[in-house]
Amino acid sequence: MANETKYNLPRVMTVKELSEYLRVHPSTIYKLLRRGELPGFRIGTDWRFNAEVIDRWCLERNMKAPDGGTSSQN
Template identity: 40%
Template sequence: MDSDVLTVREVAAYLKIKEKTAYRLAAEGKIPGFKVGGSWRFRQRDIENWIETQSSGIEPGENER
């Protein structure tokens, strides 16, 4: 179960971005994440789905109109 939830460091490495950028994207709501005791955490499947959405150019909820 631990491997399903990523830290900022892990998500930054996964996305090949700097940790500071991962923090900023999370705080701006641009990548899916949640805070636990003040620390950002990310579900791996949410990040993978976000990558697919970014790759396809479709905004979440766009097909629901």
């Protein structure tokens, strides 16, 4: 039997798919991209987003309180 290497390609989303996933308007995605706040990459003129990176980004954003500290729930 030949040794086969299995690659798990990351799930990649378009702006439309990401806006549906985050439940925000596509213009919000573009605004976050312009500010450099959203992790994404370009393929030609189109933006793409790695789902795992976006999930991590969401978790990190939710852990930060508005004053820059970490949030705590009582």
